[in-house]
Amino acid sequence: MRLFRCACEAAFAGSFAAYSPTGAGGASAPVPASGGPVDRSVLEDIAAASRILADQGVVDGFGHVSMRHPNAPDRFFMSRALAPALVTADDIMEFTLDSVACEDKGRSGFLERFIHGQIFKARPDVNAVVHSHSPSVIPFGLVDAPLRAMFHNAAFLSEGVPVFDIFEQFGATDMLVGNNDKGVALARCLGQHSVCLMRAHGSVAVGPSLPMAVFRAVYTEVNARVQTAATLVGGGGRIAGLNGEEAALADAVNLGAGMRAWELWKKRVGAA
Numbered sequence: 221m222r223l224f225r226c227a228c229e230a231a232f233a234g235s236f237a238a239y240s241p242t243g244a245g246g247a248s249a250p251v252p253a254s255g256g257p258v259d260r261s262v263l264e265d266i267a268a269a270s271r272i273l274a275d276q277g278v279v280d281g282f283g284h285v286s287m288r289h290p291n292a293p294d295r296f297f298m299s300r301a302l303a304p305a306l307v308t309a310d311d312i313m314e315f316t317l318d319s320v321a322c323e324d325k326g327r328s329g330f331l332e333r334f335i336h337g338q339i340f341k342a343r344p345d346v347n348a349v350v351h352s353h354s355p356s357v358i359p360f361g362l363v364d365a366p367l368r369a370m371f372h373n374a375a376f377l378s379e380g381v382p383v384f385d386i387f388e389q390f391g392a393t394d395m396l397v398g399n400n401d402k403g404v405a406l407a408r409c410l411g412q413h414s415v416c417l418m419r420a421h422g423s424v425a426v427g428p429s430l431p432m433a434v435f436r437a438v439y440t441e442v443n444a445r446v447q448t449a450a451t452l453v454g455g456g457g458r459i460a461g462l463n464g465e466e467a468a469l470a471d472a473v474n475l476g477a478g479m480r481a482w483e484l485w486k487k488r489v490g491a492a
């Protein structure tokens with residue numbers, strides 16, 4: 221049995237029965253209050269993050285990024301349902317942590333916005349979330365070989381990467397985290413980690429800031445490619461990835477140096 225696959229959800233199934241999802245809203249439901257206005261540069265950065273993830277090959281026509289409201293921890297921002305490469309600041313919507321839109325403009329949010337709301341609810345230290353189906357990462361959610369930190373930029377993976385198997389709690393589904401119950405289960409599997417794989421679906425990466433969540437999503441994809449190459453080159457033998465002490469030292473550097481990549485990536489998508 222692999223180390224981090226989450227088999228714990230069933231133990232919490234009883235508590236979900238009492239949970240009252242409100243994500244769908246309703247025709248007569250009141251529109252939640254906004255957490256307050258933010259500088260337009262905040263919305264522009266979220267839109268830039270979306271386009272960066274597309275430019276870096278982490279998302280394609282699907283996938284999304286969110287950011288917690290800087291002045292209201294119980295609200296977050298993410299695009300309306302739209303291909304990530306097309307997102308602009310005008311597409312950014314505000315939601316409660318139950319993923320109810322704080323507007324009544326008839327715009328649709330992403331089906332899987334519950335991923336973001338429930339992670340923000342469970343992790344006060346997290347201020348940005350990326351969900352993607354990045355192709356090099358998906359195999360590691362299907363097999364017993366764990367995703368490991370292969371090099372310094374991916375040091376955040378050394379803490380372990382859990383695998384969320386939606387079937388364990390919800391049986392056969394469309395694989396989407398399309399309601400708050402599923403969002404709660406995913407957030408529980410993520411725990412205190414930076415990345416969680418989703419079996420036969422994709423992954424999530426989180427961070428204390430928008431640039432760091434994007435950095436981790438990009439380097440999770442790169443690390444998966446490197447690990448696959450190392451496995452092939454080494455014929456399945458030992459892979460000398462980062463040890464725990466090396467990873468801690470490297471990740472401390474990444475928290476600052478990651479901004480260099482952010483500035484470059486913004487420029488590439490015309491947002492600098």
Ligand SMILES: [Zn+2]
Binds near residue numbers: 351353396421
């Ligand atoms: Zn998805």
